[in-house]
Amino acid sequence: MQIGCDPKHDSTRYLMHGVMIPTVLEYLRRVPADQAQLSEVLREGCFHIGCIEAGGPQPGVGCAGRGIITAFEFLKKTGAKDPYERIVYDVLGDVVCGRFAVPVRKEYADAVFLVTSGEYMALYAANNILRGIYNYDGEKDRRIAGILYNERRLPDEDERVKRFARAVGIPVAARIPRSPAFAKAEEANRTVMELPGWDQEKSVFQALARHIDDNLMLYPVRPLSDDALEQAVRVTDAIVIAHGPKACAFYTWQLLTSSGRRNLFNRGALMPSAISPNYRSTDMGHSEAVLGGMGKLRGAVNEALQQHPGVILVISSCVAGIIGDDIRAIEEMSTPETPVIAVLADGDINGDYITGTEMCTRLLVEKLALPDIPLRENCVNFIGETGVSNNQEINYQTIRSLLSRMGITINCRLSGDSTSDQIRGFFAAPLNLLADDTPTGRNIRAWLQDTWHARFATHAFPIGFPASCTWIREIGSFFHREQEAEIIIQEEQMAYDRAISELRSRLSRRKILLTSVNVNLGWFLDAATSAGMTFVWIGVLNYLKQDVVLTDRPSQYPVESVSSWEQIEENAQKLQPDLILSNYTAAPVSGTWLTESMPMTNEVGFGSAIPILRRLADRFSSGKEGNWNNDQKLFNQYYA
Amino acid sequence: MGIGISCFLGSDCSLEDLAALPNADLNLLLVPECGRRTAEYLKEHFGMDYLILDRSPVGFDAAEEMIRAVADKLADRQIVKPDTQTVLEDCGRARALAWYHINNIFQAYGKPNGTRYAVEAPASWLYAFSRFFTEYLGMIPDCLSLSSAADPEVLERLRKFLAGHHMEQALNRRILDTDAELVFSHANTIAQLKAENKTFYGIEISLPGMGYTDIIPKTQIGIRGALFLIEEVLNGLMNNL
Numbered sequence: 001m002q003i004g005c006d007p008k009h010d011s012t013r014y015l016m017h018g019v020m021i022p023t024v025l026e027y028l029r030r031v032p033a034d035q036a037q038l039s040e041v042l043r044e045g046c047f048h049i050g051c052i053e054a055g056g057p058q059p060g061v062g063c064a065g066r067g068i069i070t071a072f073e074f075l076k077k078t079g080a081k082d083p084y085e086r087i088v089y090d091v092l093g094d095v096v097c098g099r100f101a102v103p104v105r106k107e108y109a110d111a112v113f114l115v116t117s118g119e120y121m122a123l124y125a126a127n128n129i130l131r132g133i134y135n136y137d138g139e140k141d142r143r144i145a146g147i148l149y150n151e152r153r154l155p156d157e158d159e160r161v162k163r164f165a166r167a168v169g170i171p172v173a174a175r176i177p178r179s180p181a182f183a184k185a186e187e188a189n190r191t192v193m194e195l196p197g198w199d200q201e202k203s204v205f206q207a208l209a210r211h212i213d214d215n216l217m218l219y220p221v222r223p224l225s226d227d228a229l230e231q232a233v234r235v236t237d238a239i240v241i242a243h244g245p246k247a248c249a250f251y252t253w254q255l256l257t258s259s260g261r262r263n264l265f266n267r268g269a270l271m272p273s274a275i276s277p278n279y280r281s282t283d284m285g286h287s288e289a290v291l292g293g294m295g296k297l298r299g300a301v302n303e304a305l306q307q308h309p310g311v312i313l314v315i316s317s318c319v320a321g322i323i324g325d326d327i328r329a330i331e332e333m334s335t336p337e338t339p340v341i342a343v344l345a346d347g348d349i350n351g352d353y354i355t356g357t358e359m360c361t362r363l364l365v366e367k368l369a370l371p372d373i374p375l376r377e378n379c380v381n382f383i384g385e386t387g388v389s390n391n392q393e394i395n396y397q398t399i400r401s402l403l404s405r406m407g408i409t410i411n412c413r414l415s416g417d418s419t420s421d422q423i424r425g426f427f428a429a430p431l432n433l434l435a436d437d438t439p440t441g442r443n444i445r446a447w448l449q450d451t452w453h454a455r456f457a458t459h460a461f462p463i464g465f466p467a468s469c470t471w472i473r474e475i476g477s478f479f480h481r482e483q484e485a486e487i488i489i490q491e492e493q494m495a496y497d498r499a500i501s502e503l504r505s506r507l508s509r510r511k512i513l514l515t516s517v518n519v520n521l522g523w524f525l526d527a528a529t530s531a532g533m534t535f536v537w538i539g540v541l542n543y544l545k546q547d548v549v550l551t552d553r554p555s556q557y558p559v560e561s562v563s564s565w566e567q568i569e570e571n572a573q574k575l576q577p578d579l580i581l582s583n584y585t586a587a588p589v590s591g592t593w594l595t596e597s598m599p600m601t602n603e604v605g606f607g608s609a610i611p612i613l614r615r616l617a618d619r620f621s622s623g624k625e626g627n628w629n630n631d632q633k634l635f636n637q638y639y640a
Numbered sequence: 641m642g643i644g645i646s647c648f649l650g651s652d653c654s655l656e657d658l659a660a661l662p663n664a665d666l667n668l669l670l671v672p673e674c675g676r677r678t679a680e681y682l683k684e685h686f687g688m689d690y691l692i693l694d695r696s697p698v699g700f701d702a703a704e705e706m707i708r709a710v711a712d713k714l715a716d717r718q719i720v721k722p723d724t725q726t727v728l729e730d731c732g733r734a735r736a737l738a739w740y741h742i743n744n745i746f747q748a749y750g751k752p753n754g755t756r757y758a759v760e761a762p763a764s765w766l767y768a769f770s771r772f773f774t775e776y777l778g779m780i781p782d783c784l785s786l787s788s789a790a791d792p793e794v795l796e797r798l799r800k801f802l803a804g805h806h807m808e809q810a811l812n813r814r815i816l817d818t819d820a821e822l823v824f825s826h827a828n829t830i831a832q833l834k835a836e837n838k839t840f841y842g843i844e845i846s847l848p849g850m851g852y853t854d855i856i857p858k859t860q861i862g863i864r865g866a867l868f869l870i871e872e873v874l875n876g877l878m879n880n881l
């Protein structure tokens with residue numbers, strides 16, 4: 001039996017296939033108590049579930065809490081619950097007064113599940129419910145059965161809910177994924193369990209039902225204070241301490257925060273770790289440079305430990321290295337809760353930005369990751385995401401979406417946003433995916449393979465349609481999701497063909513002269529050709545005389561290695577293209593053609609070429625170069 | 641040019657300025673929708689001549705057109721023969737400076753050419769902004785939205801201009817439907833688009849509504865206005881990269 005305890009009386013709506021049943025309070029308002037019949041308010045819904053709605057007053061008047069008590073008294077008097085094995089009370093989350101909380105009293109509920117998502121106010125409301133139950137149960141009784149986590153797909157949401165669960169000592173009994181299944185069920189006025197398909201979603205509820213039936217464990221109530229709640233869900237996971245002068249730390253801080261400010265002010269995209277990184281400096285001055293800085297460093301680490309972060313990273317600077325501060329000693333300050341890791345990155349000796357990135361990544365794995373952790377099914381790690389690329393987040397979402405369509409989740413983003421817990425669980429993922437095919441990424445991959453025997457997919461995140469097909473088939477095969485992989489490819493093929501067809505009408509017979517550094521652009525060449533464009537000449541800047549990797553099919557395209565811009569000018573004048581396209585644009589060669597640049601860091605996935613082709617189509621439609629370039633002669637006259 | 645401003649009607653003018661209106665040699669209409677009837681009244685009752693520009697002075701080309709048009713008009717009436725050389729040289733220097741900065745962005749990213757933009761404004765401003773952004777900066781109009789009833793002559797000029805570039809569809813799109821990378825509009829329209837999580841850079845071209853305190857006067861018309869607009873465009877493009 002399900003009893004809806006919300007004045008909106010919509011709890012049983014989908015059990016009743018869209019029918020809003022009469023509420024107990026409405027009925028009792030019309031019928032004298034001695035004549036009231038249970039059969040007038042009890043309905044049978046799907047799966048023979050008995051449905052009752054307590055009801056309440058009209059919005060804005062009366063007392064809904066009193067209404068619940070009246071309804072419950074009637075149900076008790078009529079023995080409404082007797083024939084049923086399980087009674088589910090659907091209680092609203094905002095327990096604003098004692099009467100709303102009536103259903104969770106001991107005489108009604110033997111076990112209480114808290115439904116929440118990862119949003120702060122949802123967790124606040126869940127904690128409020130615990131406070132309400134604490135007023136009934138105190139510290140001794142155990143009636144809390146678990147947390148039912150409704151995923152909203154917020155950043156770091158899983159971790160927030162886990163932290164809350166840990167803090168209140170209640171496990172997450174079920175994680176309901178964000179899924180179109182629920183909207184489909186709503187449209188059909190059904191429950192998800194009644195719809196065809198959606199096996200993954202159904203399995204969550206089936207597992208929960210088994211969990212309830214199989215000797216359900218119950219836990220005591222331990223609500224958090226407001227401060228503790230704030231700390232639990234927004235805990236600072238890692239604090240980074242730069243042991244060096246403030247100016248050095250400021251340089252790095254600027255690098256970290258500039259993209260955060262830009263994205264927030266102009267794109268409205270909030271990147272908390274880029275706006276307010278947990279990054280501080282020991283502010284070494286002259287005195288520390290002469291007498292040593294370890295005392296100041298210990299003070300900074302002590303201060304950081306007060307905040308109970310997941311990990312503290314101490315990074316040395318040139319000054320610390322020169323004066324001989326051995327920051328490795330600081331690791332003795334580790335606590336069971338907070339490891340302290342020393343990163344010896346003295347820039348004058350140990351290398352540059354890339355070296356530092358690799359060093360930090362290795363140390364995090366060595367010092368935090370649990371090597372013997374059991375493998376988790378159907379999850380992957382991301383390795384080597386390029387932090388300075390504006391496409392990082394877009395590419396992350398693209399790949400995440402593709403993986404989730406095969407039921408694969410992300411265990412840890414080793415060079416992206418991760419918590420210390422996720423790094424601890426790094427080796428739980430059976431497969432690792434290299435994000436960007438850069439020297440840094442390849443070095444980290446090689447180290448993980450050689451030292452830890454980590455398994456990697458063959459290729460990095462794919463760019464372009466053919467590479468994406470190969471990649472997704474490999475991932476699908478690894479996780480025995482071959483069928484899902486093929487479905488994705490079919491769906492993406494349809495979308496890709498539609499896009500190319502639309503572009504063909506705008507790009508057909510356009511001639512391109514392409515100049516490029518020696519990178520693989522086969523995915524773009526093929527897409528442009530499919531859209532009806534022709535490459536009249538392709539010049540690959542190849543000063544080092546390496547093998548040309550621009551395309552796998554050099555015989556299909558007029559590719560030539562060049563070493564100077566003059567060759568490009570000559571060919572442009574001779575071949576008169578409609579467009580000169582380059583990924584290292586030098587001064588535009590003047591002529592009747594348009595000039596356009598190719599991005600150096602491309603979006604990954606099946607449709608990598610589509611945004612570029614759309615932009616070219618727009619350029620051709622407008623035919624505009626912009627008269628601004630005619631003013632170069634004025635610049636030469638007044639300023640050159 | 642040696643020409644003074646007797647009264648900037650509707651913008652920081654005093655009662656004394658208003659009283660002295662008929663003393664001016666020429667009335668200049670920057671925005672016909674706002675001044676045509678007043679200009680006709682002054683002509684009828686005070687015999688004052690007026691000049692309607694082909695387009696509001698947004699951008700270097702339009703500013704130069706205005707300079708020449710005013711000089712020619714005054715010379716025709718033999719009131720004065722203004723010297724345009726100095727101010728046109730100033731414009732040339734401003735163009736040179738603009739070229740330097742635009743070229744830096746173009747070299748690295750190929751923009752502003754081909755960037756899609758949207759404008760919400762009265763017809764005169766719509767026409768002026770779209771010509772500047774399209775002809776000078778090589779951008780493409782995604783949406784041109786009229787914010788008030790249009791002067792028919794100006795609207796016709798705008799339609800012809802768009803038709804000449806095969807961009808008429810921009811007039812049919814609602815500003816809240818735009819996917820443009822740069823949006824020039826009122827602060828509230830910008831806020832509404834941000835609330836829909838659209839990715840773009842918003843530039844105010846209406847009375848200030850962002851809550852920003854302007855201490856130094858700024859303009860988006862004339863020579864300095866062209867530089868200011870270019871500054872806003874380039875910074876907006878950088879933020880969308």
